[in-house]
Amino acid sequence: MPISIKDVAAKAGVSPSTVSRVLANNPRISPETSERVRMVLKELNYHPNEIARSLVRQETRTLGLILPNAIDQFFLNPFFPEVLRGISQAARKLGYDLFLSTASQGLNDVERLDQMVQSKRVDGVILLTVKLDDPLLKRVQDNHVPAVLIGRSPDQAMVSSINNDNKKAGYDATMHLLKLGHQHIGFIGGSPELILTIDRLSGYAQALNDANVPFDPQLVTSEEFLEEGGYTGMMKLLALPTRPSAIIASDDVLAFGAMRAAGELGYHIPQDLAIVGFNDIPLAKIANPPLTTMNVHIFELGEGAATMLIDQIANGSITPTKTQIVPHNLIVRRSCGAWNPTNNLVSHLS
């Protein structure tokens, strides 16, 4: 049986409340008692029961992560550890722990949110994906749950969010290929329900439009958010009567699947086919050829999300929703055919 505050109190010859006050650094406590209590604290190696503390304080100093229900897919994408690294760094700095709800996977998103929040095990939640018209957002708004979305909310007033300007990012990536002279550019995206996909695709379409290149729906494919999805998408695109000469993959993992498909069919990258991905995962740099990709600063997304959330928790959710945009920048490597040796970007293994 672990030692409680009463044990400490007894041993120090004071009341539990006094111990509690010492723990809280309450100023109106005599230096002597404080000292004496602290001795006992150390001696007994006392650590407060945070559960009891949470119950009375009505706060847990814990952030909940609402992972997509395709949790396995999510873990497999290098996006995950990187965003978690950002979240955890900010959480650590601000004195918060992290809670991952895995138990309630049978439930739908809204039920999982309700459970996590009403079970009072977390003070707020970070949402990691949204679909179009996601009921999650409305629920968050209705229940005044402190929450930050990593991604874009269709209605910004509903929930605070941190995101890239994905439309612009899609635009920039596409424009890069257009400027290299490509006229047939394929787009391999994740689920068409994901706002991420929608935004990047719309940037792609906008760029084509601005360059007076016709938008061809056949050149757009939506696949599972896995390496295998990229592979399948690429196979479809290469089977078209008029093959694309360049590909935008809305995620590096998709890009690698696409590269694998191209490689198997004997295409050379970038000579036969230019490829641009998104995320700048570690693999992008050391792949062969190194992948040109849009760096979306995943770490900062996580860090910012946690910071915003904790801020929201501290200030009560009365504060208006905020929207923060993390900048993106294209990392030009070899896969798009525009690589310039003076960049001194990784050149080994080639």
Add this chain to the structure above:
Amino acid sequence: MPISIKDVAAKAGVSPSTVSRVLANNPRISPETSERVRMVLKELNYHPNEIARSLVRQETRTLGLILPNAIDQFFLNPFFPEVLRGISQAARKLGYDLFLSTASQGLNDVERLDQMVQSKRVDGVILLTVKLDDPLLKRVQDNHVPAVLIGRSPDQAMVSSINNDNKKAGYDATMHLLKLGHQHIGFIGGSPELILTIDRLSGYAQALNDANVPFDPQLVTSEEFLEEGGYTGMMKLLALPTRPSAIIASDDVLAFGAMRAAGELGYHIPQDLAIVGFNDIPLAKIANPPLTTMNVHIFELGEGAATMLIDQIANGSITPTKTQIVPHNLIVRRSCGAWNPTNNLVSHLS
């Protein structure tokens, strides 16, 4: 203010205890009341306060992860998401959630353990690394904390653990290179304090011994557990008067750093230098050349750890400590020079 069990009770015209019993599917409750209460439960969208529940039940149905204090390094290694995927799958199946303590990073390992356990926020912990003579293990034993170590405990009686036979794995990897005719085999390891490093290195030494190849301390280097560490280690080894013709890297990430170093200096793999890694991270398959590596089944390590831990929690920690070994197997790809096309292992991008 969220609805409590009292609100439900009031609305259903029963006492809180009755509601509690309905929630617990207590048999001695009349079908009518049960039905009526359930209606209200749905209507009010009630979810029990798990904090209050935990306080009285003295259990949280949550597993704690004790991450290495080099938390950033750990997140950056693909080992992490994979082991977490395994842990989370088992946890989900058995109805447990996950808790990551990030807040207490200022503390040392033992203090972090004490805090996590005594704060009662978790029912048990998964330990993710151990050093030689790690005080963590003794603490776990002394305090009878339900715990499972992913790795090897110097004293198996101290704590349950799940691990690979890393000595054998090191032996097998080295023997593979010896059989290919290599006589100068370098070893790039992580911290020499880590039991993981020690075991794999000892297998390496044993294999050399069995093959009557002298052990040369100069061929062994210990580096930071990062890509950069592999790079540095390789640079050191290649600078030796008698260069190794083959390298064992005790982690794929180190192997990739090593490959980068070799590439920058103009060495070709596997012609000039054979390389074998450990872990079979996703990158290993699609790197150029694809990396020969020891698959240690990380997912199973995580899954097994969570399963063992939950079992231990359920049966009280009176049960004797258990040791489980997850098998390993060498995945032969191109980087070691023994690749055989009939393996039909990934051949693209090459």
Add this chain to the structure above:
DNA sequence: TTGTAAGCGTTATCAC
């Protein structure tokens, strides 16, 4: 400056 007591939302032990 310190102690007493109420209460956080549940579950569990009694009665009835």
Add this chain to the structure above:
DNA sequence: GTGATAACGCTTACAA
């Protein structure tokens, strides 16, 4: 079958 009541370990008015 169901309802009071007492914990669980802590914090925090309110007293003293």
